[in-house]
Every structure is written in structure tokens, then in C-alpha cells.
Amino acid sequence: MLAVAGAIPWPELPVVEGLATLDGPRLLIDARPVAAVARGTAALLAAAVSASQALGGPPVMAHLVGDIGAGQGSRTLYAHLARILPERQYAALVFHYLQPDVDWHGRVLLAVEQMRPRPLLIADAGFMYAAKMGGMAPSYDLFTPDAGELAFLADEAAPHPFYTRGFILHEEAQAPALIARAHAHGNAARHLLVKGRKDYLASGPEAIEALPGPDCPVLECVGGTGDTLTGLAAALLAAGQPMARAARLAALTNRLAGQLANPTPASQIGEIIARIPAALALALRQIPA
Numbered sequence: 001m002l003a004v005a006g007a008i009p010w011p012e013l014p015v016v017e018g019l020a021t022l023d024g025p026r027l028l029i030d031a032r033p034v035a036a037v038a039r040g041t042a043a044l045l046a047a048a049v050s051a052s053q054a055l056g057g058p059p060v061m062a063h064l065v066g067d068i069g070a071g072q073g074s075r076t077l078y079a080h081l082a083r084i085l086p087e088r089q090y091a092a093l094v095f096h097y098l099q100p101d102v103d104w105h106g107r108v109l110l111a112v113e114q115m116r117p118r119p120l121l122i123a124d125a126g127f128m129y130a131a132k133m134g135g136m137a138p139s140y141d142l143f144t145p146d147a148g149e150l151a152f153l154a155d156e157a158a159p160h161p162f163y164t165r166g167f168i169l170h171e172e173a174q175a176p177a178l179i180a181r182a183h184a185h186g187n188a189a190r191h192l193l194v195k196g197r198k199d200y201l202a203s204g205p206e207a208i209e210a211l212p213g214p215d216c217p218v219l220e221c222v223g224g225t226g227d228t229l230t231g232l233a234a235a236l237l238a239a240g241q242p243m244a245r246a247a248r249l250a251a252l253t254n255r256l257a258g259q260l261a262n263p264t265p266a267s268q269i270g271e272i273i274a275r276i277p278a279a280l281a282l283a284l285r286q287i288p289a
Contacts, residue, residue, distance in 0.1 A: 001089070002048060002238035003119075004231075005063040005081055006041030006096030006127075007074055008034070013066030015080045020045045020062040025270050029062050037270045039224030041096045044124070046273045047231030048094075051253070054277040057239035058091060071099035074126075078104035086114035092238040093119040094230065095127035100160075105130035109139060120237050123189070124230045125149075129161055132187050140189035142243070144230040147175065147196050154178035156185035180205040191243050193233055195226045199251040201244065211248055213255035216263070224269030229254045232276070245287060252283040 004020070018030030027035045027042045037046040041064065049060050063081060067073030078101060085093075085108070093112065105127070112121065121140045123131055128145065131137045132153055145153060152161045154177075175194055182188040183205035194200040197220075199211040219225050232253050236246035256279035261271045 001058045001061055002052060002092050002234055003061040003090040004045050004048060004094045007065050007067035007098055008041050009068050010066040011068050015065045015077055017063045020049050020060045022046055022049055037273060039227055039269055043224035043227040043269045044096055044231040047228035047276060048235045050273055050276040051232050051235035051280055054280050055239045057235055067099060074099035075101060075104060078108055082107040082111045085111040088115060090119040092122060092234055094122040094234045097125045098127050100126050100130040100133060102130055102134040105134050109136055122234050133159060137187050137189055142191045142193060143189040144193045144195060146226050150175060150178045150194055153182040153187045156187060175200050176208050179208055193247045195229050201247040211251040213252045214259050216255060216258045218263050218265060219258045221265040222263055222267050222269060228273060248287050249283050252287060253279045256282050
């Protein structure tokens with residue numbers, strides 16, 4: 001089973017968990033509507049569900065809470081995860097938008113270490129920040145940063161994203177150098193899937209591969225495409241794909257889905273998610289096992 005933990009911008013939502021499914025533009029948890037499929041954790045979950053169904057992969061378990069940045073919801077979900085994870089069995093576990101909290105991150109990671117078998121660990125957004133801030137980035141199998149997040153990972157002196165040093169510019173052309181720097185200082189997961197105009201897979205400071213795929217500049221205007229990339233990678237890993245092929249397939253599928261949607265700057269991420277099954281079928285034919 002694949003599990004995804006994160007917050008959605010609905011402050012009244014208590015901790016909820018259950019199987020995630022889709023009903024058109026709505027995300028359902030145990031058949032109950034929870035959120036519209038927009039950017040953020042909802043988009044990640046929707047992409048993971050769509051891809052896993054297309055692959056005949058495992059179901060997707062969601063652990064959600066409402067939080068609009070105040071942090072109380074995130075801390076409630078942190079506490080819930082620290083309590084329940086030792087008894088769960090997941091093939092892969094994704095942590096997404098949660099208010100960074102180094103202490104609670106450490107407690108959740110201790111709970112993960114008690115899981116048998118230990119799941120593949122994937123982090124994006126706020127939880128990735130907490131992992132780096134706590135010095136625990138190497139405990140993760142995959143981070144999925146964008147160019148700005150990569151700059152924070154590469155800055156060994158920055159205790160928080162607000163303090164990323166000015167000499168590290170968020171320019172995508174610098175991605176290989178920033179990847180190498182993040183690995184060299186122990187601030188990267190075992191693998192990095194870097195999202196941008198060009199996607200990169202890094203399996204160490206020198207093993208850096210630019211990933212193929214069509215360039216669709218208008219997608220830069222569509223919020224949520226980074227979230228869908230993380231969801232695709234997680235679904236492929238949970239379905240048993242090895243890391244390198246999962247990353248290549250995820251990156252190519254995400255771009256093909258965008259291309260198939262024929263987007264405009266007004267397009268919504270749900271239009272792209274609807275194209276994931278067709279895009280994944282194309283990607284599987286292009287990237288051999």
C-alpha cells in the first residue's frame with residue numbers, strides 16, 4: 001500500500017485517514033468528499049490514485065489534516081503519525097505539505113524506523129524542509145524539490161528556507177551544481193528528482209541525469225504540476241518500479257499529461273491529472289524495463 005500524509009487548506013478539517021479515490025474533480029477519503037482536486041496535497045493524491053489504478057498498483061491511503069499555515073493542524077497530524085505508524089505496513093510513504101517542525105519530524109521518523117518492513121520514504125515541500133533542518137535528509141529515499149527548494153538543500157548554512165544565502169540563485173541552469181552541493185553536505189535524500197523546465201534525477205553528487213520529455217512552457221502557469229510529479233513517482237515506486245525507472249517514468253508521464261491536456265494559462269491541474277492514464281501508457285512504451 002502507498003500512504004500519503006499532508007495538509008490541505010481547510011482549517012476546520014480534523015485528522016482524517018482512509019483510502020483515497022477520485023470522483024471527477026473531487027478527492028474522496030473512504031468514499032466521503034474531502035477536497036477539490038487543486039494544487040498541493042490533493043493534487044499529489046489525485047495523481048497517485050490515477051497512476052496506481054492505471055498500473056494495477058496498490059491502493060492509496062491518505063493521512064490528512066487541515067492547516068493554512070498556523071501549524072496547529074500539522075502538529076496534530078505529526079502526533080497522530082508518531083502514534084500509529086509503528087503498527088502500519090506501507091510499501092512507500094510520502095510526506096508532503098506540513099508546517100516544518102524539527103522536533104515532531106524527529107518523532108515521526110523514530111516511528112517510521114519501527115515499521116516492519118521499513119517503507120520507502122519520500123518527502124516534498126514542508127516535510128522535506130524539516131528533514132533537512134533536522135539533519136536527517138539522508139534517511140529518505142527520495143526528495144522531489146523544485147529549483148528554489150533545491151537551493152535551500154544546497155545551502156549547508158541555512159537553518160530555514162528564509163535564510164538561504166543570496167549567492168545561491170534559484171536558476172535552473174545551476175541545478176547540477178546545487179544537486180552536487182546538497183549531496184556533498186549531507187542535505188539530500190539518497191535520490192533527488194528535481195522539478196523544473198528540465199527535470200533531473202540524482203543518485204549521488206556526481207550521478208546526475210537530465211530526464212527526457214517534451215517542453216511545454218505554458219505548464220509553468222499551472223499550479224500543482226510539481227505535486228503531480230511527486231504523486232506519480234510515489235505510485236510507480238509503490239507498484240515495484242526501481243528508483244531510476246520510476247523517476248524517469250514519472251517525469252515523462254507528467255510532461256506528456258500536460259502536453260495531452262493542451263493547456264492554456266487558465267488550465268487547472270485536474271485537466272492534466274485526467275490525462276495521466278493515457279500519458280503513463282505512452283511513457284511505459286518509451287522507457288523500457
